[in-house]
Amino acid sequence: FFATQHTMERYDRAFYAPLVADLSNFGTWTENGALTATERATGIWQRALAEFRPHAQSGEVAERLAPFIERRTSQGGAAPSD
Template structure:
């Protein structure tokens, strides 16, 4: 990536970063080599800058035909920290991108085109109340788990909670519901001994 020429710090999710990722993809295809890219940002907190830089990085990753995407969620401060709130927000973006790439299946039966519903609504009604809509409204569009699509008044009445706050509540909810997967005790002890040995050799302590 390029750097911030005022400080020397690496910059991510920039126009230059996107172009470099896409050019790397072209080189990978030319030489028939796998490539990897990342969903990265230079922001320090999970705010608007963090999300647009990460979105830029992720779109460049998929447009370049990356085989592996490292750091697809949670990256902050140029990779110096990982944020649980940012992880949740990034997962929402990843789901949107995944939905975007789902194949479009074109159906042309009268029921799919909603001819009868169009006749029923006419020129002065609306589609929300017709049965055709009622049968499809839960599955027709991707449903986000963090985004709030209400208008300002509805959002304000619901507490006016900003995205990072909603993400914080979601990650705490996930952690509260966490169930430790079963592991053979002998394997656990072997891993524990390995971690202890590496820490004693100078590695960083861990909460394993």
Template sequence: AFTSNVDMKSGAPAFGTPENTKANIASGQLARRYDLPYRTTPGSASNAADAQGAYETLMALWGAVLGHGNLVYHAAGWQEGGLTASFEKFIIDVEMIQHMMEFLRPIVVDEGELAVEALGAVPTGGHFFGESHTLERYATAFYQPMLSNWQNYEAWQEAGGLDATARATRLWKKALEEYVQPEMDPAVREALEAYVARRKEAIGQGEP
């Protein structure tokens, strides 16, 4: 499904709106009713990788998740209503998607997670950082973001005072420098190219 509302003052399409999110959820319900696969898109009308782009994309991402999309199309990097893509926006969107994936992970309730013995071993006014229970789990206990900065203001300033967009720039440049294209079996490539050629002949040059 690809639907949203428009700016009634200009007619410009709007994305990542409450109406867009509700439409994506309802479209998912219709797809399940008719036993169809459901493709959805989190988008933004923002022209920059800024706060507007983040909150609109996150609102639309909730529509994709709650609508139970089978394929989330244009999941990262979408900008200017889909007219442009941004490396910085791509990194920010991937961070939001990873947050969402971790949020959707079921809560585990067992002896290790409840940590009753560890709680009882620390006296009032103490802390848990030195406890074996903590030391065994600290590296994986919480989601570690790739983009967020959790320093206090002074430490953040001393480190350069980079905001999320500037940090995203560093990340995508580093990723691009280190990228190595994976090998593909020549037979697989040949089969894919043959399939594309057949589909183009069957339906023309439009989107399949």
């Protein structure tokens, strides 16, 4: 069934590499530090946070939102927290 046209047309979109799961064999997993899923997930979010760069428009958007936030806060809304 793998060589059928239907399968081959969809193969590249039907499967994905898991974000956290380690699919290597036991020996390779051990050689690479035997990280648990929790440890791998922690590394992923820490890398994502370290590599994050705000969009150039972030400051401009914040300036445009400031009057709205002030108005809504004065109407009884909670002030945004950082």
